[in-house]
Structures are given as structure tokens and as C-alpha cells.
Amino acid sequence: MRRNLICPGQWFVTVLILAIGLTAYGCKDTVSVSEHVEVPLSSLTVTPGTLQPAFFSNTTNYTVNAPTSATSVTVTATPRDSTTTVTINGTITTQRSVTLGPPGSTTTIIIVLESQTGTESTYTVNVTRLLSSDNNLSALTVTANNVAQPLAPDFDASILDYTVNVANTVAQVTVAATKSDLNAVMQIGSVTVPAGTAAGSAPNIPLGGPGTQTVVSISVTAQSGGAPKTYTITVNRAASSDDTLSALEVTTNNVVQPLAPDFDASILNYTVNVANTVAQVTVAATKSDLNAVMQIGSVTVPAGTASGSAPNIPLGGPGTQTVVSIPVTAQSGGAPKTYAITVNRAAPASDNNLLALTVTPGSLVPDFTTSTTTYSVDVPNSVDSVTVSATKADPNAVMSGDVTAGAGVATGQETFFLIPLFPRTVSITVTAPNGDPKVYSITITRAFP
Structure with a gap:
């Protein structure tokens, strides 16, 4: 507000003041205040942001610079008199969220205060959403x-x-x-x-x-x-000196066999263990640089072809090792890098145990265990026959004697007729795939009438 002050014996000065009723050093106020807020606020805040100038109840126009990330601001206007009605952008409230325009735009917020007698005052806040400085x-x-x-x-x-x-x-x-x-x-x-x-x-x-x-x-x-x-x-x-593989795989009967260790282009030597029944494997590899030349066994994979395979590589007999080499020569030439896979074909299995043995009707003495090979069974005179059933622990073993089951057949079963007082001995031989035999025997006695 602008005021003119006259001081006796001094000079005429013009000053800007914010208070009303100034009397000092013998000066008297010769002009009335040019602006007076009839219905004032006691506080005004805009969040996020800072009012410029700082809030003063008789200052009615403000600016606020909001950060570019702010899509809205919260305006809180508290009247000096609690009976005053406050309207923020047309809505009666003392606090309101106001949506801002895009960065660089200015949003005007009008705050109207109305006393119970109908007197109004208006505050204006212009909120400018700053342009972004983000260049990330x-x-x-x-x-x-x-x-x-x-x-x-x-x-x-x-x-x-x-x-x-x-x-x-x-x-x-x-x-x-x-x-x-x-x-x-x-x-x-x-x-x-x-x-x-x-x-x-x-x-x-x-x-x-x-x-x-x-x-x-x-x-x-x-x-x-x-x-x-x-x-x-x-x-x-990269220069064309890449002589590495990007993938390496061994399969048997279309089933992938695990490499030990897991494949890594920097590791050259691997081991694969297969069952004793596996007679051949297929080795497939992919070059890191398709312009390199790769050899898998007797198969050449030329430049321009990324991967290849050597199918049905024959293995040695059970219990032997077969080494498959994969040399890779870079496009630029030089000595090849050679990967090697040692395929270990398992030795024949040695399991010649029975997994189960029963006589029906009747009970084995002692109870069945795989390590016990001799049993007896006593049946009453009324029983003239029994059925003996035996199951191999390894289905690829061979069961012979009184009860038979060939390789690949897990269980054999036979019926035996009994004569009173003439014990019947049932003999079962289990031969493991490696040729080791084990004989189980059961002596069955039918009681005299």
C-alpha cells in the first residue's frame, strides 16, 4: 500500500508501508490506505510450493512456482473469522486440491471469502508449473x-x-x-x-x-x-577369430544327457555318463561365429552354418569310455580350439536280489528279506498246492530254476503240487546283468492227514 507522510520541519516523503495507523517521530498520516481487506484470511498455503510474496492478510495477489513433477497442488485457506464462508475455485471449502496444467503453464486459483453480512474479499494465487529440467x-x-x-x-x-x-x-x-x-x-x-x-x-x-x-x-x-x-x-x-562354441549337447534316444560340468564356452573338457544299455550317442554343437569351421567326429560343419550334429556315434562296450572331439577353427585360421566329451558307458548291473517272495497259501519262515536266501513253509494237509511268486529288484536280471522270468520281466510265478510228508523244495536263481547269480530256496511241507 502506498502512503504519503508529511513531517513538520522536515520534508515530504513517499514510502511503502504495510501497517495502518502509523504515527512516529511527529509524522502524521495524510493519505488513507489504498487497499484494505474487509474479510481477511489468517493463513494461506499452497503445497507443494511457496507463496511469493510471503503471506500477509492484506496482500491478496500471490504467485507460486510448483515443481514440474506436481500435477496438482493443495490450497489451504483459513479465515480470520471462523464464521466466514471460504470458496476455492467455486467450491465452498477451506482446503482443496487443484489440478495443474502441463509444465510451463499457469493455473489461477481464486479464493473468495464472504462474511455473514455479505461482505466479500478475494485472494488470487497464480501457480506456474515449472518446465522440466530433466535431460535423462x-x-x-x-x-x-x-x-x-x-x-x-x-x-x-x-x-x-x-x-x-x-x-x-x-x-x-x-x-x-x-x-x-x-x-x-x-x-x-x-x-x-x-x-x-x-x-x-x-x-x-x-x-x-x-x-x-x-x-x-x-x-x-x-x-x-x-x-x-x-x-x-x-x-x-569382433574380429573373426572366434573359435568357441556357444552350445554343446549330447543325446541318447532323443533324451538330453547332462554334461559335467555345465557347458561354458571357456571349458573344453566334459564328461557324460550313460546307462550300460546305451550303445550310441548323438553330439550336437553350435558355433559362436557361424563363419568358423567345426568338426564333430567325422562330420564337418562348414563356414556359414551355425550348428551341426554327428548322429549315432558308436560307443564301446559296457564299462568303457568313448571320447568325442569337436575342433573349431576360426574364420581367421590358426590352430583350432578342441572341445572333448568323454562318454562313460556304465558297467552291467550287479543286482541279483529279489524284491519280493511269497507262497500262497502259507507264510515264509523267516519273514522275507533280500539278504535271506533260505526259507521254509508249513501248510495243513488240506492244502494240496501252493503258488510261489518272486519279483526281481532289477527287472533286467534273469530269474531261472523253478520260477522263471526273463530280462525285462519283473515277476515270475509258478504253482506246485504237494504230497503229505514229502517236502517240496523250490529253487530260484537270480542272475544279475553282469552274470553274478544268487540262489533262493523254499522248503514247503504238507502235514500228514
Whole structure:
């Protein structure tokens, strides 16, 4: 508010004051206050944000700068008199959330106070949502032939320089990036991604020849302007000296057999254990560089073909080892790198035990266990026959004697007729796949009438 003061014996001065009724040093007020709020507020806040100037009940116009991330602000207006009606942008309330426009826009908030007598006062707050200064990326990827290539280090918005290593056969890459603030402007190589578009890509960026580096720049200019932030990706195209495998697999009867250790391109020697019944295996491998030349046993996989296999490689007899070599020669030549798989064919099984043995009707004495080979059974005179059933622990063992079951058949069963007082001995021989036999016997006695 502007006031003119006259001081006797002094001079005429013009000052700006905020209080009413100033009398000091013999000066008297010659002009009335030019602005007076009839229905005042006692406090006014806008969150997030700070009022400019600071709140004073007789100041009715304010500005607030809200951060660009704020999509709304909360206005709290407290009247000096609790009976006063407060309206914020047309809604009767002392606190209201007001939606802001896009960054760079100004939203006007009108606060009207009405006393019980109908007197009104108006406060105005102009909230400007600041332009974003965000010139960061939120994502960055490099792909070759639609396959994502790993960035080193992993992407972080605060890290500006990255390296990507691609195979010597990769002649072009696609770089895609996403802005943290879609209102920023981004340049990927020769491609401009304008404000309002969150992400973009530069497809098929050509690379130099094998063994060279190509640098791709991604500049991001914030909505508020200023110098751009520039991210760079150095793409290293490998020389054609790759003599490694990217995959190695051994199968038997179309079932993958586990390698020990697990495959790693830097590990050259592996072991595979197969059952004694397996007589042949198939070895398949994939080159890291399809322009290398690979040999799997007697099968040659030429340059330009990524993978190949040698089917039905014969193994030695049970209990033997067979070594399969896979040499890989790089496109640039030189000595090959040789991977080797030692296939261990298991020795024949030695299990010549019975898993179960029963006589019906009747009970074995002692109770059956695999380690007990001799049993007896007593039956009453009324029983003129019994059935003996035996099950092998290893179905590939052979059961012979009085009860038989060939290899691959788990259980054998026979019926025996009994004569009173003439014990009947049932003999069962179990021969393991490795040829070791075990004989079980049961003596069955029928009681005299």
C-alpha cells in the first residue's frame, strides 16, 4: 500500500508501508490506505510450493512456482473469522486440491471469502508449473538382428558411456532409448524424437568392418532448454577369430544327457555318463561365429552354418569310455580350439536280489528279506498246492530254476503240487546283468492227514 507522510520541519516523503495507523517521530498520516481487506484470511498455503510474496492478510495477489513433477497442488485457506464462508475455485471449502496444467503453464486459483453480512474479499494465487529440467534417459537398448545386446555397464541414467560387443558378423545395430521426461527432445544418431514422444529408435545403424568401433551418440535436451546431456555407446565389432562354441549337447534316444560340468564356452573338457544299455550317442554343437569351421567326429560343419550334429556315434562296450572331439577353427585360421566329451558307458548291473517272495497259501519262515536266501513253509494237509511268486529288484536280471522270468520281466510265478510228508523244495536263481547269480530256496511241507 502506498502512503504519503508529511513531517513538520522536515520534508515530504513517499514510502511503502504495510501497517495502518502509523504515527512516529511527529509524522502524521495524510493519505488513507489504498487497499484494505474487509474479510481477511489468517493463513494461506499452497503445497507443494511457496507463496511469493510471503503471506500477509492484506496482500491478496500471490504467485507460486510448483515443481514440474506436481500435477496438482493443495490450497489451504483459513479465515480470520471462523464464521466466514471460504470458496476455492467455486467450491465452498477451506482446503482443496487443484489440478495443474502441463509444465510451463499457469493455473489461477481464486479464493473468495464472504462474511455473514455479505461482505466479500478475494485472494488470487497464480501457480506456474515449472518446465522440466530433466535431460535423462530412463532406458537404453542396443539390438542386433532383433536380439538385445548387453550393455556394459548395465544401464543407469547417471552413467553416460557404454560399450556393446557384437559378433564379427553383425554389420548393423538398432539403438532405442526412452526419455525420463517425454517433453525433452532426444537425438539418436540422425533420428530426432520430439517433445511429447517418450521413446524412439534409430534402426540399422551401419557398423565398421570386423575389429572396428562405431560410436553412437544420444543427446537429450530438457524442456527448460540448456546444454544437452549426451550418452554414448561404443559398439565393438569382433574380429573373426572366434573359435568357441556357444552350445554343446549330447543325446541318447532323443533324451538330453547332462554334461559335467555345465557347458561354458571357456571349458573344453566334459564328461557324460550313460546307462550300460546305451550303445550310441548323438553330439550336437553350435558355433559362436557361424563363419568358423567345426568338426564333430567325422562330420564337418562348414563356414556359414551355425550348428551341426554327428548322429549315432558308436560307443564301446559296457564299462568303457568313448571320447568325442569337436575342433573349431576360426574364420581367421590358426590352430583350432578342441572341445572333448568323454562318454562313460556304465558297467552291467550287479543286482541279483529279489524284491519280493511269497507262497500262497502259507507264510515264509523267516519273514522275507533280500539278504535271506533260505526259507521254509508249513501248510495243513488240506492244502494240496501252493503258488510261489518272486519279483526281481532289477527287472533286467534273469530269474531261472523253478520260477522263471526273463530280462525285462519283473515277476515270475509258478504253482506246485504237494504230497503229505514229502517236502517240496523250490529253487530260484537270480542272475544279475553282469552274470553274478544268487540262489533262493523254499522248503514247503504238507502235514500228514
